[in-house]
Amino acid sequence: MTRIILSRLFQGLLTLFVLVTITFFLVRMMPGSPYTDEKALPKHILEQLKAYVGLDKPLPVQYLTYLKNLIVDQDMGILLKRDGVKVSEIISQSFPVSAFLGVLSIGIALIVGLPAGVIAAVKKNGPLDYACLGAAMMGICLPSFVIGPLLAVFAGLGLKWLNVAGWNTPTDWILPAVTLGMVNAAYIARLTRGGMLDVLNQDYIRTARAKGVPGHRIVTRHALRGGLIPAVAFVGPAFAGMISGSFVIETIFQVPGMGQHFVNATTDREYFLIQGLVLFYGFLIVGANLLSDLAQIALNPRLRASA
Amino acid sequence: MTRLALFLLPALLCLTGCQREEQLGSGETLVEKANREGVLIMGNSNEPKGLDSQVVTGVLESNILRALFEGLVSDHPSEDATVLPAGAEVLEPDATATVWTAKLRQDAKWSDGAPVTAHDYAFAYQRILEPSFAAKYAEMLYFLKGADRFNKGETTDFKEVGVEVLDDFTLRLTLRGPTPYFPQILKHYTWNPVPRHAVLKYGTMTQKGNAWSKLGNIVSNGPYQLKSWRRNDHLEVERNPYYWGADKVTLNGVRFLPINNSYTEARMFRDGLMHVTYTAPPEIVDFMKKENPSVLRQEPYVGTLFFRCNTKRKPLDDQRVRRALNLAYNQEEICNKILRGYKPAYGMTPPMAGYDSPHAISFDPETARRLLAEAGFPGGKGFPRLKILLASRETAATVAQAVQAMWRKELGIEVEIENKEWTAYLAAMQEFDYDLASSGWIGDYLDPLTFLEMWTDGNGNNLTGWSSKPYEELLQKSHQEADAAKRYALLREAETIMTAESPTLLIAWYARNYLMDPAVEGWKPLLLDNHPYDVLRLRTK
Numbered sequence: 061m062t063r064i065i066l067s068r069l070f071q072g073l074l075t076l077f078v079l080v081t082i083t084f085f086l087v088r089m090m091p092g093s094p095y096t097d098e099k100a101l102p103k104h105i106l107e108q109l110k111a112y113v114g115l116d117k118p119l120p121v122q123y124l125t126y127l128k129n130l131i132v133d134q135d136m137g138i139l140l141k142r143d144g145v146k147v148s149e150i151i152s153q154s155f156p157v158s159a160f161l162g163v164l165s166i167g168i169a170l171i172v173g174l175p176a177g178v179i180a181a182v183k184k185n186g187p188l189d190y191a192c193l194g195a196a197m198m199g200i201c202l203p204s205f206v207i208g209p210l211l212a213v214f215a216g217l218g219l220k221w222l223n224v225a226g227w228n229t230p231t232d233w234i235l236p237a238v239t240l241g242m243v244n245a246a247y248i249a250r251l252t253r254g255g256m257l258d259v260l261n262q263d264y265i266r267t268a269r270a271k272g273v274p275g276h277r278i279v280t281r282h283a284l285r286g287g288l289i290p291a292v293a294f295v296g297p298a299f300a301g302m303i304s305g306s307f308v309i310e311t312i313f314q315v316p317g318m319g320q321h322f323v324n325a326t327t328d329r330e331y332f333l334i335q336g337l338v339l340f341y342g343f344l345i346v347g348a349n350l351l352s353d354l355a356q357i358a359l360n361p362r363l364r365a366s367a
Numbered sequence: 368m369t370r371l372a373l374f375l376l377p378a379l380l381c382l383t384g385c386q387r388e389e390q391l392g393s394g395e396t397l398v399e400k401a402n403r404e405g406v407l408i409m410g411n412s413n414e415p416k417g418l419d420s421q422v423v424t425g426v427l428e429s430n431i432l433r434a435l436f437e438g439l440v441s442d443h444p445s446e447d448a449t450v451l452p453a454g455a456e457v458l459e460p461d462a463t464a465t466v467w468t469a470k471l472r473q474d475a476k477w478s479d480g481a482p483v484t485a486h487d488y489a490f491a492y493q494r495i496l497e498p499s500f501a502a503k504y505a506e507m508l509y510f511l512k513g514a515d516r517f518n519k520g521e522t523t524d525f526k527e528v529g530v531e532v533l534d535d536f537t538l539r540l541t542l543r544g545p546t547p548y549f550p551q552i553l554k555h556y557t558w559n560p561v562p563r564h565a566v567l568k569y570g571t572m573t574q575k576g577n578a579w580s581k582l583g584n585i586v587s588n589g590p591y592q593l594k595s596w597r598r599n600d601h602l603e604v605e606r607n608p609y610y611w612g613a614d615k616v617t618l619n620g621v622r623f624l625p626i627n628n629s630y631t632e633a634r635m636f637r638d639g640l641m642h643v644t645y646t647a648p649p650e651i652v653d654f655m656k657k658e659n660p661s662v663l664r665q666e667p668y669v670g671t672l673f674f675r676c677n678t679k680r681k682p683l684d685d686q687r688v689r690r691a692l693n694l695a696y697n698q699e700e701i702c703n704k705i706l707r708g709y710k711p712a713y714g715m716t717p718p719m720a721g722y723d724s725p726h727a728i729s730f731d732p733e734t735a736r737r738l739l740a741e742a743g744f745p746g747g748k749g750f751p752r753l754k755i756l757l758a759s760r761e762t763a764a765t766v767a768q769a770v771q772a773m774w775r776k777e778l779g780i781e782v783e784i785e786n787k788e789w790t791a792y793l794a795a796m797q798e799f800d801y802d803l804a805s806s807g808w809i810g811d812y813l814d815p816l817t818f819l820e821m822w823t824d825g826n827g828n829n830l831t832g833w834s835s836k837p838y839e840e841l842l843q844k845s846h847q848e849a850d851a852a853k854r855y856a857l858l859r860e861a862e863t864i865m866t867a868e869s870p871t872l873l874i875a876w877y878a879r880n881y882l883m884d885p886a887v888e889g890w891k892p893l894l895l896d897n898h899p900y901d902v903l904r905l906r907t908k
Binding site: 092143 | 397413414416417419422424498499501502503505506518519520575576577578580581598599600624626627628630631634635637638640788789790791794795797827828830
């Protein structure tokens with residue numbers, strides 16, 4: 061197990077290094093610069109601004125300086141359009157909000173998606189299966205920018221139960237969490253159904269049935285552990301995605317999380333913020349994948365044996 | 368488990384509904400609560416990039432700075448052409464309107480109780496002009512004698528700039544020439560003072576990223592001071608107890624919401640979560656006209672919508688072609704059907720303060736066809752397939768499609784539409800990698816110069832490749848003319864040259880479409896949209 065963890069950590073570090081490098085150069089290849097503005101800057105001002113943050117230096121020098129600042133000083137840089145604001149400041153302010161929303165959403169996704177998937181598999185080709193499959197298909201096909209406003213209009217403007225947007229009271233958490241959760245619940249339900257069907261068709265389940273083990277016991281004791289593996293593999297990266305913010309959800313419901321920064325940073329050519337957010341997101345993905353791998357090992361005896 | 372979830376979800380929603388009512392009082396909306404508390408809630412489009420008036424450049428930042436800071440003069444709540452005394456009790460020009468003396472009010476204080484002195488103003492003007500500070504909007508101070516030379520590093524002695532502190536409360540500003548409209552320029556936030564003591568407490572004068580303007584550090588001299596700021600959530604200001612006119616301030620605070628999705632904003636408005644939206648999407652304009660016209664506001668705004676022509680490229684280097692294109696689309700129809708509330712632009716400068724643009728452009732397809740034929744493209748034959756560059760903004764795309772169809776019908780030419788992401792679009796324009804580009808310009812101050820000076824040779828905002836010696840000579844003459852009427856005549860003459868040569872294809876003069884709760888009182892239409900908050904009132908039931 062330790063060997064696997066160390067190996068995964070090494071792979072993760074390598075991934076992050078490649079990610080940082082590719083992002084650095086891709087970002088610099090984008091047309092325009094952080095100083096490309098509607099009101100064009102005089103040349104002498106532009107030169108001063110570039111010199112201040114080192115953008116006047118050759119690209120390899122900029123890259124090495126960035127790596128040095130990142131590794132030696134743990135400094136992800138500053139925002140180029142927001143005077144005096146650090147990338148770490150943006151992440152530390154917005155990540156807790158996105159993480160909280162992500163945890164709520166994944167909770168909803170699991171609470172709804174897992175039972176729906178299990179029921180659909182157990183009641184295969186029955187009305188319940190079709191109902192679950194239909195709902196899941198709708199959840200997958202309907203984008204969040206459709207579900208979100210519909211929910212807001214229904215629960216906010218129509219029933220007056222919840223605010224249509226904002227992040228001021230605990231009740232404001234519900235709509236974005238439900239919207240984000242339902243989309244992922246649909247995927248989890250589909251994956252769980254598939255995983256459960258695979259397991260339920262295996263010989264040892266048939267043997268258990270032949271021995272007269274009750275149906276609910278077969279599901280909970282024998283099939284569930286193996287049937288959850290596809291969903292668990294999905295939940296790791298999906299969780300990372302959810303806790304790092306969803307731009308659409310955050311825009312629709314005015315949630316002060318990381319998602320809006322992702323898109324605005326790209327539009328504004330905020331070089332260091334883009335690099336910082338990609339690095340942070342990469343870090344979350346690597347971490348979530350590691351946890352997902354460990355969970356799969358725990359669930360799958362064959363993997364456990366090989367570890 | 369599923370049954371439990373199905374039962375719990377509606378129960379949770381019911382519970383939260385009760386909680387919401389409890390939180391806001393019995394059925395009271397957030398707006399009603401804010402009315403009681405005297406706090407105006409406004410949509411402000413996006414997250415402000417900062418609160419240092421010498422660093423930021425945007426409209427949304429200026430909306431906040433207007434609450435926090437005050438310059439020598441301030442905006443009148445209902446009259447565009449009038450300026451009110453603010454930091455200066457008296458602002459006197461000499462006979463040529465070149466030297467202006469400001470007598471500062473002695474009871475003006477920063478929000479930490481320190482007096483606002485002439486040294487704060489001089490410090491601010493030096494700071495924004497210092498080359499190493501690299502302020503993006505330093506050009507706004509080029510009205511001062513010697514300011515451009517100092518800012519460009521051609522001299523290092525600030526004494527050569529026309530800023531003189533005569534005593535603690537007297538400031539003398541010497542300008543590059545007669546500027547009778549100088550008080551209008553002074554309303555711009557780049558002319559605000561900065562608290563010298565606070566700036567120097569957190570760094571040096573020219574230090575980039577000086578922390579003086581951050582939450583917890585910032586001191587301001589306007590009617591309000593910063594109360595709270597949570598990124599992408601809200602920024603709130605509250606009364607400044609040290610403000611010289613604190614007893615006349617009516618609102619207790621203003622809460623700015625950085626909502627960049629106009630549909631979210633409209634939904635929040637309808638849900639009673641805000642008083643004023645930043646904008647209103649066209650669909651909402653139509654809906655509100657029918658459903659609730661009392662909350663819909665459509666007001667003129669000092670801005671012009673146009674297409675830039677790349678005059679370095681053929682056939683747009685031919686004045687006849689540009690003019691033909693300009694005359695061959697129906698502005699009236701575009702304004703009525705797409706740009707609701709906008710007015711057809713017959714000149715570059717929208718109507719303002721007694722200035723009326725030359726009536727140079729109107730829908731005249733016959734003349735357009737003749738000009739195009741004269742340029743060698745009879746009936747559009749042989750005309751190259753040009754592209755209209757635009758940024759991914761819906762209204763701009765619809766306008767471009769309308770113009771595309773009208774040109775096809777009236778001139779028999781085909782143009783393509785090329786959509787780019789915002790910064791890529793700006794970069795393409797600045798690199799002259801375009802034929803026609805959908806553009807707009809909002810005036811910085813209420814004078815035609817803000818719309819005309821940008822078309823001079825070498826100006827970073829020109830981006831058309833067009834320049835005209837007679838045009839620039841007329842602008843230069845206007846800089847030396849103290850008589851307002853004669854000056855306007857010179858500017859009008861210059862504008863006539865420009866519109867005749869059509870480096871820009873004029874489409875419409877801007878309007879502001881937005882929603883406002885009827886509880887807001889004292890908010891009058893203003894061309895620059897710079898509403899002073901301290902005179903507004905919120906009506907409770």
